[in-house]
Amino acid sequence: MTDRPDIYLAAGLWLIVLAATVDSLLGNETAINAVIGVGVPALVVTVMAVSYRLRR
Secondary structure, eight states: OOHHHHHHHHHHHHHHHHHHHHHHHTTOTTHHHHHHHHHHHHHHHHHHHHHHHHHO
């Protein structure tokens, strides 16, 4: 995989985490599930994209 799709995927996942975090702060008690559920893959994809970029 190239690094550009990984970067776009990571950015998209972080935007979902941001939206879920705001929703959680506004009082939606179940939004924390989305923060955890998307936050972990966002972190993994970010680490993969950075490590791939550093190896190039």
